[in-house]
Amino acid sequence: MNKRQARLFAIASTAVATVAFFGLTLDSHRQFGRLTNASAITDQVTRGKDVWHDNNCINCHTLFGEGAYYAPDLTKITQLRGEAYLRAYLKDPAKFYDENRHRRLMPRQDLSDGDIGDLIAFLDWVSKVDNQGWPPRPLLVTGATFPGTDSSAGKPPDAGSVAAPAARPTSAADDPIALGEAVFRTAVPACTACHSTAPGVNMAGPSLAGLAGRTQVLLAGSEYHGGARDVAAYIRESVLTPSVHIVPGAMYSADGKSFMPATYPASLKPEQVEHLVAYLSTLK
Ligand code: HEC
Numbered sequence: 001m002n003k004r005q006a007r008l009f010a011i012a013s014t015a016v017a018t019v020a021f022f023g024l025t026l027d028s029h030r031q032f033g034r035l036t037n038a039s040a041i042t043d044q045v046t047r048g049k050d051v052w053h054d055n056n057c058i059n060c061h062t063l064f065g066e067g068a069y070y071a072p073d074l075t076k077i078t079q080l081r082g083e084a085y086l087r088a089y090l091k092d093p094a095k096f097y098d099e100n101r102h103r104r105l106m107p108r109q110d111l112s113d114g115d116i117g118d119l120i121a122f123l124d125w126v127s128k129v130d131n132q133g134w135p136p137r138p139l140l141v142t143g144a145t146f147p148g149t150d151s152s153a154g155k156p157p158d159a160g161s162v163a164a165p166a167a168r169p170t171s172a173a174d175d176p177i178a179l180g181e182a183v184f185r186t187a188v189p190a191c192t193a194c195h196s197t198a199p200g201v202n203m204a205g206p207s208l209a210g211l212a213g214r215t216q217v218l219l220a221g222s223e224y225h226g227g228a229r230d231v232a233a234y235i236r237e238s239v240l241t242p243s244v245h246i247v248p249g250a251m252y253s254a255d256g257k258s259f260m261p262a263t264y265p266a267s268l269k270p271e272q273v274e275h276l277v278a279y280l281s282t283l284k
Pocket residue numbers: 051052055056057058059060061070071072074077081086089090093097102104105106107109119140141204
């Protein structure tokens with residue numbers, strides 16, 4: 001290539017790259033309305049965004065992976081936790097986590113009920129933005145990573161993740177226990193967003209380690225007033241009508257209503273509930 005050809009080549013390739021850059025940028029902008037559900041941005045969502053900025057939530061948290069990495073990413077938090085939990089949490093975060101075990105705590109923000117409602121509307125809008133899979137896994141409190149259904153499977157656990165009992169082989173497509181373990185990870189929201197099966201790891205919900213054993217004790221005692229007579233029925237009741245019996249603890253319920261989502265009777269098929277029963281009954 002002589003000098004003149006080299007110059008032409010440089011000019012032509014710069015031109016091609018520039019056209020591609022502007023083309024892709026325009027294409028992205030063209031899609032923003034659809035990806036962000038722009039029509040769903042109500043006044044309340046906008047007010048919630050202002051509350052978010054006024055309180056510098058971003059100094060500790062991330063949305064879409066942007067922000068500070070001190071506290072969990074909140075992109076999908078309304079889907080993972082539900083409104084009842086978030087209302088109570090934002091009112092008084094100190095009730096939910098313990099400084100010794102979790103090491104870092106969220107300071108109380110003294111938000112009014114109105115601000116909290118607006119914030120939740122904003123975060124709910126955020127959770128519905130098509131983020132094309134980014135960030136790939138929400139980071140949850142206790143440093144536990146969110147197993148989900150995604151690319152994390154098969155990779156070594158992150159340094160901060162919680163040791164769970166070894167996974168059972170999931171090859172047997174008709175093994176109800178293996179199927180139940182899969183539902184536990186893939187239900188919407190995933191049970192693993194709130195429950196660990198490692199002893200003592202209480203996230204938004206209690207650890208389910210030893211569930212079958214402690215349920216037998218519970219059913220035999222006088223503290224239990226629900227309708228279940230055996231472990232299987234108790235698990236079914238816990239998933240479908242969680243408020244019938246509420247595990248004691250300020251962080252698990254408010255006004256007699258469990259923070260466990262009330263959406264499972266609609267989103268889980270009866271056989272999926274039975275698979276969950278089979279899996280969770282093995283947690284002795
Ligand atoms: C000084 C840092 C800091 C600020 C500011 C902050 N947070 Fe947090 N937040 C945390 C930490 C740390 C956690 C992890 C839980 C804990 O230890 O309390 C957390 C947890 C949360 C959770 C999730 C709880 C869960 O169970 O997964 C939500 C929701 C939340 N914060 C919302 C907010 C909102 C909304 C704001 C702004 C109004 C805010 N935070 C401001 C530090 C902060």
